[in-house]
Amino acid sequence: MLLKTAVAGEALGPGLHREDETRVYASGSRPHICFVAPTAWPLFSGDREIPVIGGAELQQSFLAPALVRRGYKVSMITLDYGQEDRTVVKGVTVHKLYKPDEGIPVVRFVYPRLTTTWRVLKEVDADVYYQRTAASLTGVMAAFCKRHGKRSIYNGASDVDFLPGRQDIMLGRDRMIFEYGLRNVDRVFVQNLRQQEWLAQNYGRADGVLVPNCYHPPEAAKSDPNGYVLWVATVRAQKRPELLLEMARRLPQRRFVMVGGYDIGWNGEDYERRIREMAKALPNVEYKGFLPYTDADRVFSGARVLLNTSMYEGFPNTFLQAWARGVPTVAFVDIRSRDPEGNPVYDIAADLDQATGMVERLMGDDAYWSQASTRVAAQYRAHHSLDAVVDLFERHVGELVAR
Numbered sequence: 001m002l003l004k005t006a007v008a009g010e011a012l013g014p015g016l017h018r019e020d021e022t023r024v025y026a027s028g029s030r031p032h033i034c035f036v037a038p039t040a041w042p043l044f045s046g047d048r049e050i051p052v053i054g055g056a057e058l059q060q061s062f063l064a065p066a067l068v069r070r071g072y073k074v075s076m077i078t079l080d081y082g083q084e085d086r087t088v089v090k091g092v093t094v095h096k097l098y099k100p101d102e103g104i105p106v107v108r109f110v111y112p113r114l115t116t117t118w119r120v121l122k123e124v125d126a127d128v129y130y131q132r133t134a135a136s137l138t139g140v141m142a143a144f145c146k147r148h149g150k151r152s153i154y155n156g157a158s159d160v161d162f163l164p165g166r167q168d169i170m171l172g173r174d175r176m177i178f179e180y181g182l183r184n185v186d187r188v189f190v191q192n193l194r195q196q197e198w199l200a201q202n203y204g205r206a207d208g209v210l211v212p213n214c215y216h217p218p219e220a221a222k223s224d225p226n227g228y229v230l231w232v233a234t235v236r237a238q239k240r241p242e243l244l245l246e247m248a249r250r251l252p253q254r255r256f257v258m259v260g261g262y263d264i265g266w267n268g269e270d271y272e273r274r275i276r277e278m279a280k281a282l283p284n285v286e287y288k289g290f291l292p293y294t295d296a297d298r299v300f301s302g303a304r305v306l307l308n309t310s311m312y313e314g315f316p317n318t319f320l321q322a323w324a325r326g327v328p329t330v331a332f333v334d335i336r337s338r339d340p341e342g343n344p345v346y347d348i349a350a351d352l353d354q355a356t357g358m359v360e361r362l363m364g365d366d367a368y369w370s371q372a373s374t375r376v377a378a379q380y381r382a383h384h385s386l387d388a389v390v391d392l393f394e395r396h397v398g399e400l401v402a403r
Contacts, residue, residue, distance in 0.1 A: 034126035065090035136174040138181030162198035191315035214389035215320035230303035236263035261290030323380040328372035
């Protein structure tokens, strides 16, 4: 149990302060958990100026403070975005690494990135280290934990994390280090049953644990039966925003809203600029671009239907933002969410023609929309509430530490 929090130092804003003294825990307390989340700072701290939002960052921003509320000591390791080191946000002590672009290309893989990461992992001195999203960092964390007798968890963020050679990793070197990590972490959390199967088939690990994504909606969250077709994602090729634009051309009587910023790297700015120009040429498409998380989350309350055009996913947080409000979904990927009778929770399209028909039916048939709305809302409540997922997280962490 947490006995005391000693705080000194200057205030840095609501919910933030500089940690100048150590938290004091009773003997035999719950384990110290560290979220290794390099790009989580902008979303977690509520910074509205840094255009970085991702599904992995959002999940960790829900889980970390929820564990604090349950009496855990929780740390987070992020990049240096200019924040004070060991700033405390929502009870979580945030340690910083290097700046996003710091160092000389090629050399910076070792210094400052590898050397700083190893040093900060050691300084945190947690019992369990948790990392999400395929990267060389997975291997570094796994090696550190093996060397220092710590426990490690990798949480898949996309189906392709478990498909050799298809991970969203630029360099072959980094992919090899990631795969070392995937094989050597103590526990792997997966988002859906397909990931569990691929982990076993491709990496020989039959011990993948299904831990669903979670979401905690604001009090005013709702759907709008008179609303628009909503698309929310990072604007990059794998998300296929062109399909949304073509659907908007086919359904000029329907209103479409697009939310998303460019992908850092992979020529992301040029790609996003082309999509933005194409969207602005369509009178029934509103292109909002990047929005801070709270603003983007609010846009869901004006939607009647959510459209997902991705080639692949893990478990999109946008589904939960929609389902918690009773907003039905049309997508091209099957994440294997099923109702109690074994039927898909949302409409799954094989091609653009089918997807267009599904969206039009949801937009024009009120009875069908109402049934779909009830179905997705029930799925959210049964499997994806914050409390239900944190219960699972606690149980598996407890088993890992006891082992």
